Amino acid sequence: xxxxxxxxxxxxxxxxxxxxxxxxxxxxxxxxxxxxxxxxxxxxxxxxxxxxxxxxxxxxxxxxxxxxxxxxxxxxxxxxxxxxxxxxxxxxxxxxxxxxxxxxxxxxxxxxxxxxxxxxxxxxxxxxxxxxxxxxxxxxxxxxxxxxxxxxxxxxxxxxxxxxxxxxxxxxxxxxxxxxxxxxxxxxxxxxxxxxxxxxxxxxxxxxxxxxxxxxxxxxxxxxxxxxxxx
Ligand code: SAH
Numbered sequence: 596x597x598x599x600x601x602x603x604x605x606x607x608x609x610x611x612x613x614x615x616x617x618x619x620x621x622x623x624x625x626x627x628x629x630x631x632x633x634x635x636x637x638x639x640x641x642x643x644x645x646x647x648x649x650x651x652x653x654x655x656x657x658x659x660x661x662x663x664x665x666x667x668x669x670x671x672x673x674x675x676x677x678x679x680x681x682x683x684x685x686x687x688x689x690x691x692x693x694x695x696x697x698x699x700x701x702x703x704x705x706x707x708x709x710x711x712x713x714x715x716x717x718x719x720x721x722x723x724x725x726x727x728x729x730x731x732x733x734x735x736x737x738x739x740x741x742x743x744x745x746x747x748x749x750x751x752x753x754x755x756x757x758x759x760x761x762x763x764x765x766x767x768x769x770x771x772x773x774x775x776x777x778x779x780x781x782x783x784x785x786x787x788x789x790x791x792x793x794x795x796x797x798x799x800x801x802x803x804x805x806x807x808x809x810x811x812x813x814x815x816x817x818x819x820x821x822x823x824x825x826x
Contacts, residue, residue, distance in 0.1 A: 598628040598752050599678070599703035601671040602741055603664070605646065605710055607632035609738045614745055622755040629703070630745075631671070635659075638666040647711055656712035664707065664718045672705045680705045680724050682714060683737030683744070687726030690744055692767035694727075698744075699751035706744065708737030764804075770819055774807035 602610060610632045615623060622628055636644045640663075647657035672680060681704050688694075698704055707714070707724060719726070729740045750756050766773040777788040791803045812819050 596702060597626055598699065598701075598749065600628065600630050600745055600749075601678075601703070601705045602630070602632045602708065602738075603635055603667045603671065603706070604632060604708040604738055604741075605635050606708075606736070606738055607634050610742075612742055614742055614749070618756055619746065619749050622749065622752065625754075627754050628749050628752055633667055633671050635663065635667050638670065639663050650712060654712075658712050659709065659714045659718075661715035661718035661721070664714060665722060668705065668707065668718075668722050676705065677701075678703045678705050680707070680722055681744070682707045682709065682719060682724040682726050683729070683740040684709060684713065684726040685728050685731070685733050687728040689731075690727055690729050690747065692747070695744075695747040696751055698748045704744075704748075706737075706741045708741050710736045767819075769808070770821075771808040771812045772816060772819070774804040774811070 604610070611620065611623065611630055614620065614630065623630060635646055639645050639660075645660070646663050647659050650656065650658050668680065672678065679698070679701065683706065714724075718724070727740075727744065729743045734740055753759070763769075764773065777792055779788075781788055781793075789803070791799055794800070
C-alpha cells in the first residue's frame with residue numbers, strides 16, 4: 596500500500612501545485628504516493644454552505660465550525676483509519692526531519708488546512724488532531740503548510756528520489772547542516788574549488804566535509820549540537 600494523503604481544505608484547486616512537479620509529480624503519476632483533496636464546504640448542511648462562524652467570547656475573525664469539519668474528516672477517514680490526523684497550525688509542534696521520516700514510513704496522513712482565525716478546539720480534541728507547525732510565523736491558511744509537510748515527507752518515500760545516499764548526508768539527517776557543494780568550472784570569477792575536493796582522496800574528502808558541516812552548524816545552528824548550553 597502506497598502512502599496516501601488526504602487534504603481537507605477550502606481551496607482544493609491549490610493542489611497538487613508544487614507537489615505535481617518534478618520527481619514528486621512523477622512519483623504521484625507512478626502511484627508511489629496518492630493525493631486526494633476534499634472541499635470542506637461540501638460538508639456544510641445549509642444553503643449558503645457556511646463553514647465558519649464568529650468566535651465565542653468575541654474578537655476578530657472567524658472560526659471553522661466543528662460540526663462541518665468533523666463531518667468532512669469522518670468522510671475521508673473512517674474510525675479505523677490507521678493514518679495520523681494532522682492539523683496545520685502555528686500552535687503545533689514544529690515539523691522536523693525526524694517527524695518527516697516517521698510519517699514517510701507510515702500509511703499516509705489526513706491533513707486539515709485551517710483558515711481564518713483557526714479551528715474550534717472541540718473538533719481538534721474529538722477527532723484527535725495532531726497540530727503541526729512549519730515554523731514560527733503566521734500564514735493565511737494551512738494549504739502551503741500542508742504542501743511543505745508533504746514535500747518533506749514524500750521525497751523520503753522509497754523510489755521517489757533517485758539515490759538514497761544523496762539523502763543520508765543532507766542537512767539535519769546527521770543532526771548537522773550540510774557541507775558546501777561545488778561543481779565545474781574549476782575557476783568561477785577567480786574562486787577555485789577547494790583542492791581537497793579534486794584530490795581524489797576519499798578519506799580526506801569525507802573528513803573535510805564533516806569538519807565543514809560541524810563548523811557551519813556551530814556558527815549558524817548551535818542549537819542542533821548536543822552540547823548546546825542554550826535552552
Ligand atoms: N489565529 C491563529 C492563526 C490562524 S492562521 C493563531 O494565532 O494561532 C490561519 C491558518 O493558517 C491556521 O489555522 C493554520 O491552518 C494555517 N497556518 C498559519 N501559520 C501556520 C504555520 N506556521 N504552520 C502551519 N500552519 C499554519
